[in-house]
Amino acid sequence: MNWLTNKVLPKINLFGGKKDTPENLWEKCPACNQMVFHRELEESQHVCPHCDHHMRIGPEKRFASLFDDGAYTKIELPEVPADPLKFRDSKRYVDKLKEYRNKTGVRDAVAVAIGTMAGTKTVIAAQNFEFMGGSMGTAAGQAIIVAADRARAENAALIAICASGGMRMQEGILSLMQMPRTTIAVQRLNEAGLPFIVVMTDPTTGGVTASFAMLGDVSIAEPGALIGFAGPRVIEQTIREQLPEGFQRAEYLLEHGMLDMVVHRRDLRDTLIGVIDVLLTPYRPLQPCEAAEPAEPEQPDVPEFLIPSAPSVDGLDRDGEDGTAEDKPSEK
Numbered sequence: 525m526n527w528l529t530n531k532v533l534p535k536i537n538l539f540g541g542k543k544d545t546p547e548n549l550w551e552k553c554p555a556c557n558q559m560v561f562h563r564e565l566e567e568s569q570h571v572c573p574h575c576d577h578h579m580r581i582g583p584e585k586r587f588a589s590l591f592d593d594g595a596y597t598k599i600e601l602p603e604v605p606a607d608p609l610k611f612r613d614s615k616r617y618v619d620k621l622k623e624y625r626n627k628t629g630v631r632d633a634v635a636v637a638i639g640t641m642a643g644t645k646t647v648i649a650a651q652n653f654e655f656m657g658g659s660m661g662t663a664a665g666q667a668i669i670v671a672a673d674r675a676r677a678e679n680a681a682l683i684a685i686c687a688s689g690g691m692r693m694q695e696g697i698l699s700l701m702q703m704p705r706t707t708i709a710v711q712r713l714n715e716a717g718l719p720f721i722v723v724m725t726d727p728t729t730g731g732v733t734a735s736f737a738m739l740g741d742v743s744i745a746e747p748g749a750l751i752g753f754a755g756p757r758v759i760e761q762t763i764r765e766q767l768p769e770g771f772q773r774a775e776y777l778l779e780h781g782m783l784d785m786v787v788h789r790r791d792l793r794d795t796l797i798g799v800i801d802v803l804l805t806p807y808r809p810l811q812p813c814e815a816a817e818p819a820e821p822e823q824p825d826v827p828e829f830l831i832p833s834a835p836s837v838d839g840l841d842r843d844g845e846d847g848t849a850e851d852k853p854s855e856k
């Protein structure tokens with residue numbers, strides 16, 4: 525303890541502290557610029573109560589909101605070579621990675637978890653936009669493959685929640701190779717007859733759209749999400765035309781047949797449960813025959829005059845036999 529820590533720091537903290545408190549309690553909506561009470565945002569799953577803007581949320585919040593009772597197990601992801609190309613732009617790639625790892629507390633941009641949704645075992649892979657714009661390098665590609673393999677091992681559906689600016693250019697061709705790798709992982713799921721459902725959130729762009737994001741058995745998007753391959757500015761410059769309003773937004777893509785549905789975040793869990801139920805039904809094991817037998821004592825519930833008596837059943841059988849016997853000669 526000295527003069528600096530006792531006298532100067534508390535005064536600096538006083539200025540900082542006063543400013544920090546409202547920021548912790550309130551959050552500004554990036555769409556309508558209104559201040560929203562933090563607790564209110566938590567309750568609405570980070571959807572603005574004023575303008576319905578769906579704010580970006582990380583994998584942890586996704587898992588908690590989608591799995592039953594918010595309970596899930598994170599799947600351990602393998603380590604991959606950190607900087608195979610020894611890439612450097614304004615900063616060394618390894619330093620950038622370190623910076624983002626410290627900032628976000630995770631190793632890379634995809635998290636995978638397993639849990640149940642309405643009692644059905646489900647694997648979810650979610651991209652984290654906070655980690656280098658959710659860009660997909662070797663680690664993220666490997667995570668999608670691990671998720672697909674786990675889904676196959678567990679005979680479960682896989683849900684991919686996309687939020688990405690595209691491939692991680694610091695990994696060059698190795699990041700682009702994640703496109704065919706994830707495509708094959710999805711293909712294997714298809715071959716196993718397991719559902720692959722994609723939820724595109726804001727933004728889903730670049731190589732992610734050009735690979736697994738567009739391969740879902742059912743493609744769902746959140747309202748207002750930016751979805752596309754190249755950005756609107758690049759397209760405008762290439763075709764030299766002004767793009768229509770709402771171009772590359774979820775609603776526009778739905779209108780043009782690129783999506784199956786646009787679902788509000790509050791309805792997302794129920795929608796996914798319904799879709800998984802429909803897609804998984806043919807693969808559910810049939811009930812064993814013994815299970816049908818205890819149904820007999822329930823018969824007295826039916827009024828007696830409705831239960832067919834033994835002679836009439838016999839009569840039907842005889843009619844049937846007679847019918848077939850009559851048919852045969854007529855054919856001749």
Ligand SMILES: [Zn+2]
Nearest residue numbers: 553556572575
């Ligand atoms: Zn808003």
